[in-house]
Amino acid sequence: MNEQFAKDVIEGLSKQQKELSSKYFYDDSGSRIFQEIMEMPEYYLTDSEFEILSLQAKQIIDAVNFNQPFNIIELGAGDGFKTFKLLEYLVNNNVDFHYVPIDISQGAMDDLTKKLEAKLPKLSIHPRVGDYFKILSKENVQTNIPSLLLFLGSNIGNYHEKEAVNLLQLFNDNMKKGDALLLGVDVKKNPIIVHNAYFDKHGITKRFNLNLLLRINREFDGDFKIDDFDFYCHYNPISGDLRSYIVSLRNQKVLLKKLNISFDFAYDELIWTELSKKYSHDEIENLAEHSGFKVEKHFLDCKHYFTDTLLVK
Ligand SMILES: C[S@@+](CC[C@H](N)C(=O)[O-])C[C@H]1O[C@@H](n2cnc3c(N)ncnc32)[C@H](O)[C@@H]1O
Numbered sequence: 001m002n003e004q005f006a007k008d009v010i011e012g013l014s015k016q017q018k019e020l021s022s023k024y025f026y027d028d029s030g031s032r033i034f035q036e037i038m039e040m041p042e043y044y045l046t047d048s049e050f051e052i053l054s055l056q057a058k059q060i061i062d063a064v065n066f067n068q069p070f071n072i073i074e075l076g077a078g079d080g081f082k083t084f085k086l087l088e089y090l091v092n093n094n095v096d097f098h099y100v101p102i103d104i105s106q107g108a109m110d111d112l113t114k115k116l117e118a119k120l121p122k123l124s125i126h127p128r129v130g131d132y133f134k135i136l137s138k139e140n141v142q143t144n145i146p147s148l149l150l151f152l153g154s155n156i157g158n159y160h161e162k163e164a165v166n167l168l169q170l171f172n173d174n175m176k177k178g179d180a181l182l183l184g185v186d187v188k189k190n191p192i193i194v195h196n197a198y199f200d201k202h203g204i205t206k207r208f209n210l211n212l213l214l215r216i217n218r219e220f221d222g223d224f225k226i227d228d229f230d231f232y233c234h235y236n237p238i239s240g241d242l243r244s245y246i247v248s249l250r251n252q253k254v255l256l257k258k259l260n261i262s263f264d265f266a267y268d269e270l271i272w273t274e275l276s277k278k279y280s281h282d283e284i285e286n287l288a289e290h291s292g293f294k295v296e297k298h299f300l301d302c303k304h305y306f307t308d309t310l311l312v313k
Pocket residue numbers: 023026031034075076077078079080081082102103104105108130131132133151152153154155
């Protein structure tokens with residue numbers, strides 16, 4: 001049994017305002033649903049970051065300015081769809097580097113490795129499955145060649161302000177002098193565009209959220225009835241917080257047999273599942289400064305919806 005997941009589920013569902021952490025979205029089927037989200041036209045985040053990495057790969061690598069060989073260590077690589085453009089640029093230009101994708105999902109890492117081995121046979125790839133916090137300290141301290149860390153896809157937006165600072169500080173602590181971090185950040189924009197990306201009319205984001213209940217059923221022998229729950233999300237354009245919720249559609253009790261515990265859900269009660277924070281440029285500067293980084297350069301897409309920001313120690 002995944003003890004940490006069990007502990008977090010019990011703690012989260014025992015709170016006055018119930019919550020479940022979005023980091024548990026990504027079991028193998030959650031990772032596949034997330035790929036569907038990324039393919040939705042409304043989910044501008046993928047297109048924007050894809051454009052940046054496709055059109056500005058050279059500028060990014062020039063700005064990093066490493067001696068060769070070097071590492072590219074990707075934290076939470078997922079399907080690597082966008083990173084592919086950066087890797088392709090490097091391989092096609094005979095740059096000497098090693099790609100180390102890290103992800104908690106075995107399925108995601110297997111698919112990514114297979115795909116990259118077929119499409120970029122010359123790529124030196126060393127996948128690692130597990131928690132990036134644990135793996136990063138092992139991987140990066142052991143090597144004496146410089147590393148470019150990638151933390152893409154607005155992953156940082158899933159963390160509260162203080163947690164985001166702590167996380168970047170932790171990355172910073174595990175970076176050698178001269179290493180760099182490319183941070184993907186979703187930028188504040190017209191709230192309607194943000195709203196439509198998350199409250200999608202196809203119901204894919206709803207399926208992604210409810211998959212978490214299916215995962216709990218599977219891992220803890222639970223009896224969540226998926227049709228008795230719905231999905232809602234809300235964007236606050238001032239704070240930049242997009243918050244996602246699961247809604248209980250009736251009074252109900254859910255038993256998690258393996259954990260020997262049950263939870264009551266009231267009619268219309270909410271379970272908070274995810275924060276997807278959007279940042280202003282000033283907020284990014286602040287975040288970098290508080291975690292010991294300096295902003296080297298922002299790489300923006302043509303609509304200025306998204307930035308891959310290069311941070312140095
Ligand atoms: C929002 S997705 C982003 C994927 C990819 N970076 C992108 O931009 O499309 C987050 C990914 O991080 C992984 N992940 C989340 N928390 C993790 C952790 N603590 N350690 C390793 N991987 C993690 C998930 O499995 C998922 O593939």
